[in-house]
Amino acid sequence: MSEEKYISLAEIKDLLTAESEKRAENGIEFNAVQKSALMHAQTLAVLDADQTEELVSEVIQLDFFQSKSVPEYVAYRVADCLPKYPEEVRAIFSKERIPLENEDISSIIDIVAKYL
Secondary structure: OOOOOOOHHHHHHHHHHHHHHHHOEEEEOHHHHHHHHHHHHHHHHHOHHHHHHHHHHHHHOOHHHHHHOOHHHHHHHHHHOOOOOOHHHHHHHHOOOOOHHHHHHHHHHHHHHOOO
C-alpha cells in the first residue's frame, strides 16, 4: 500500500515539468489536460519547492497549529495561496472551522511575507 503525502503546487510543477521534458525526448507530448495542469502550476506556483517546504515547516511549527490539531494539508494550502491579508487566511481555515485569533493570523501573514 502506498503512503499518502501532501505536496505543494511548486512540487507538482517540478514533477510535471520533468515528465514533460522526459516525454519530449521520446517525441511524446502531454495531452490537453496534462498541458493545462502544467500551465496552471507554472502560473500559480510563486515559490520554488524548497522555499515552499520551508514555509510549510514554519507554519506547522506554530503553536496554534499543534494545539488546535490543524490538518497538515492546511499548511500546504497556505504555501500555495500565500495569503497577504487576514481575510485570505480566514478563507483558507474556514473549511476546517478552526477559530483563529488575530495573533494566529498575524503569525501566518508574517511567515508568508518572509518568502515574498
